[in-house]
Structures are given as C-alpha cells and as structure tokens.
C-alpha cells in the first residue's frame with residue numbers, strides 16, 4: 001500500500017443505485033476487491049424509488065417467449081428516435097448498449113436476479129421503424145425480509161404505494177378496476193397474492209424496491225464487496241493524468257483510498273442542485289421526483305478537478321408532475337392519458353398530446369411556457385374521470401378530503417366555475433373543450449393525434465369508443481389539478497465512451513475513471529425511447545465499466 005493511502009482496493013464505486021450495486025457485483029465476481037461508497041444513510045438512490053423497469057431490446061426473456069427482436073431493429077429504432085446530440089449518443093455507444101444490455105440482464109440472472117417481462121408495455125414510439133411492444137423487463141416480486149439487517153436502510157419513497165405483489169403490466173389495468181373484468185380480476189389476483197405473501201411471513205417488494213433489493217441481496221450474500229453508508233466522494237487523487245484513488249468523507253473523517261484498477265461514478269444526476277439547475281435549466285428542481293440527495297456531486301467534483309466533457313446539461317427525464325398537499329411530488333401518467341381529460345395552459349389552450357410519453361409532454365409544457373403562461377398548466381377532468389379512474393392512489397369516486405381542502409384537486413359545478421377557481425381564461429377553455437369534444441366524437445385528435453399509437457392506447461379505457469384516449473368533457477362536477485414540468489431526474493453530465501470511460505473535453509480517455517447513470521450524458525440523447533430507458537443504460541454501462549475494469553472483452557459489434 002502506498003504510504004499516503006489510508007486504504008487500498010481495486011475498484012471504488014460511488015453511489016448505491018441499481019447501477020452502482022450491479023457494477024460492484026460484477027467487479028467483485030470478477031475477482032476485484034470492491035468498495036462501494038454511499039453518501040447518505042440509505043442505499044438505493046433514485047433507483048429504489050423508481051418503477052424499476054429496464055429497457056433491454058432483444059433480451060433473453062423475449063427470446064424465450066418467442067417475441068421477435070434483433071440488434072438491427074433496436075439500432076434502427078434508436079437511430080430513428082434519438083436525434084444527433086454528439087458523442088454521448090454516438091453510434092458506438094448505441095451499439096455497445098444494444099450488445100451489452102442483454103448480456104447485463106443474463107449476467108444478473110446468473111447471479112440470482114429474477115426477472116420478468118412486461119409484455120404489453122410498448123416502446124414510446126411504437127409506430128417508428130424498429131419500434132416494438134414488450135422490450136421492458138423488471139425484477140420479480142422479492143421478499144424484503146431476505147435483506148436482513150439491510151432492510152431498514154433501503155431508500156423508500158415518502159408516498160410509497162403499500163407493499164403489494166404487483167407488476168408493471170398491472171399498472172395500466174388498476175385504474176380500470178371498476179371498468180373491465182380483466183382489470184377487476186387482476187386487482188383480485190394482486191390482493192390474493194399479497195395476502196398469501198403476508199400470511200407466510202414474506203414482505204413483497206416490487207418495481208424499484210425489488211430491483212435494488214435483489215441486487216443488494218446478491219451484493220451482500222454472494223460477493224466480498226463492501227458497502228459503506230454515510231461515506232461521500234469528496235475529491236480525486238490523480239497521477240500522470242490517471243485517476244488513482246479518491247478522497248472520501250466517511251462519517252466526517254477524510255480518507256484517501258487507492259483504487260488500483262479504477263473508479264466508477266454512479267452518483268446520480270443533479271435534480272436537487274439549484275445552482276446547476278439555474279445555470280442550465282429553466283426549472284429549479286422543486287417538482288422533481290428524484291431522490292432528495294441527487295445533488296450532482298459526481299459531476300461537480302469531476303468538472304472542478306479535471307478537464308471533462310459535459311453534455312445535455314439542459315436536459316432531464318421530464319414529465320408533467322403534481323404537488324400533493326404534503327409537498328411530495330406526483331407523476332401522473334394514466335391520469336392524463338385516460339379519456340374525459342385534457343391539459344391546458346392558462347389561456348385554456350391545449351399544448352400537447354396528453355397521452356404521449358412523459359418526456360415529450362413535459363418538454364411541451366416547458367416550450368409552451370416560452371409563449372404563454374403554462375406553469376402551472378391544468379389537468380381538467382369531467383365527472384366520469386374522477387368517478388371511474390384511480391388518481392394517484394385515490395380510487396375512482398373517493399377523493400381524500402385534504403385534497404379538496406388544500407386545493408390540490410379543485411371541484412366545480414360548471415366550466416365557468418372551474419375557470420373562475422383556476423384562473424384559466426374562460427372563453428379559451430370553453431373553445432378548447434368544444435373543439436376537443438368534436439375530436440372525441442370522431443375519435444381523431446386533429447390537433448395533437450392523441451390516442452393514435454399503441455403507447456397512447458396502453459393507458460386508455462377500452463370501453464370508451466371510438467378512441468380509448470378521447471372522451472367528451474361535459475359532465476359536472478368538473479375537476480382540475482395543477483401540472484408542473486417535473487422530472488424523474490436529470491440526464492446531462494459526463495461524456496463517456498462505449499466502455500463507459502470518462503472523456504476529456506476533447507474526447508480523450510481519462511484512465512481509471514468510469515461513469516454511468518445520471519452521472520453521465522445519456523446515450524438516449526434528448527429522448528426516452530421506451531419504458532426503462534434510464535435504468536437500462538445505467539445498469540448496462542455499469543456492467544460494461546466493471547467488465548472493462550476486470551480486463552474482459554466488452555463486445556461492441558457492428559450490426
């Protein structure tokens with residue numbers, strides 16, 4: 001051990017989200033000594049709060065089901081939907097993703113991770129060349145009790161849904177539980193399965209909790225990797241242009257740790273760093289659903305100490321968001337996609353296809369706000385929407401009293417009343433509704449094509465004809481809630497290559513330094529190609545980085 005090091009390991013991983021956990025497992029499994037540091041007293045990061053979906057084109061579960069896909073189709077799709085944004089989304093990076101995402105999924109399974117598909121969930125542009133339905137995979141329901149002493153320090157959301165044994169492909173059905181037999185049966189199955197788990201002493205974990213829970217279980221039971229909570233990256237040690245170790249703050253004590261092979265930054269994005277937001281973005285992060293400690297340390301410290309390439313700092317995984325009475329954020333997806341609803345700006349005009357992907361709808365709101373006041377915008381619903389469908393965790397027909405008293409949901413007897421209570425221009429709103437009702441009758445949204453694609457229809461009501469996303473707004477009481485341009489986190493940061501190595505501003509490799517996840521500029525560019533398109537690259541490039549550090553060949557075949 002060099003004299004000035006407090007400790008020495010082969011690999012240091014910074015940040016305990018899904019990517020950091022998986023990369024640590026891979027590096028340790030390949031024989032490296034691994035230290036994973038996590039600055040908070042909770043492990044799991046935003047990954048633990050997430051939907052846990054992972055977008056893996058051409059994955060082994062699709063093959064087992066006979067669902068057709070190929071690297072060529074995946075590349076065609078990515079090249080079609082991801083616009084040119086420079087090296088972070090280069091062809092080589094896309095090829096690496098397409099080749100290594102399925103390898104990552106199979107590797108995790110080999111280590112004991114249990115995946116399942118969400119076969120009905122479409123890509124977000126399923127009608128574009130190479131678009132498919134069912135490329136997303138997620139962790140099967142996992143028993144949190146298996147985490148033992150690590151159970152209580154897993155990051156949890158403030159508004160976490162009760163621990164139920166459900167899956168991603170149940171989510172589009174649950175809001176329809178009183179509308180279709182299929183949805184009612186699915187709800188019954190979930191309740192029965194959950195009861196069976198509980199009766200047998202098991203604590204069901206799903207979505208982001210099973211993703212991180214299963215990985216933590218593998219980490220703690222099958223590897224010699226070490227994790228330290230309350231331990232933060234504080235700086236880098238470099239020698240002759242190579243990163244040789246880190247300065248860390250461990251419970252208030254500064255230490256220098258040697259990383260003989262390399263360092264992986266998987267410390268998340270800068271959703272809750274107001275200075276970065278102010279410098280690069282039109283919002284300050286108040287409406288972000290990302291983990292509260294997502295403060296951009298991995299980007300800030302690297303750019304302070306090295307000449308690094310940065311990209312997409314003006315971007316986030318945008319999405320229309322709400323602010324619940326207790327100050328927590330909501331991320332309405334089916335709520336704005338189901339019929340008998342529209343989103344309007346403060347002039348009463350629609351500004352997007354309400355059923356489109358959250359990234360596109362969120363950006364549309366930001367763009368609209370450049371022209372007319374659209375922050376907040378309003379989600380307007382007629383009586384049937386509130387009566388039939390779940391809103392957040394509130395079942396149809398049952399609206400929590402504090403939602404009404406706090407003004408989170410506004411209820412009105414007429415459109416005039418609704419306009420008066422929301423401050424939306426009444427004439428504009430009436431004209432918009434009249435026009436929209438015509439679209440609903442004809443089943444064609446001539447302004448924004450809502451309800452045209454399989455993705456739109458996924459969160460639709462099949463009983464509403466002729467278009468499951470379009471329903472008239474005419475029955476009182478009318479409802480409204482404020483919509484803000486929130487996000488699931490940011491997606492700009494360090495520029496990395498196809499092996500997840502961090503690059504300088506002129507594109508040279510910084511030896512010994514790797515990065516993945518929201519710490520980096522995304523391979524997905526400004527787009528969100530399909531469900532799981534942030535965790536997919538985070539996990540994949542974490543796996544790639546660990547494989548590369550282990551000296552393994554990382555395939556990047558042309559297709």
Ligand SMILES: Cc1cc2nc3c(=O)[nH]c(=O)nc-3n(C[C@H](O)[C@H](O)[C@H](O)COP(=O)(O)OP(=O)(O)OC[C@H]3O[C@@H](n4cnc5c(N)ncnc54)[C@H](O)[C@@H]3O)c2cc1C
Nearest residue numbers: 015017039045046047050051052053233517518532534535
């Ligand atoms: C509600 C919600 C649902 C979502 N659903 C999905 C989904 O289904 N599919 C999908 O693909 N994406 C989803 N996302 C987005 C996805 O969760 C994130 O993009 C992803 O988890 C980011 O992973 P990461 O590894 O970059 O960061 P994180 O998971 O946040 O991990 C970073 C970790 O680094 C730690 N850290 C930060 N600074 C330091 C430091 N200085 N030293 C040490 N540690 C540090 C943090 O505390 C954190 O624990 C969702 C997000 C939200 C909020």
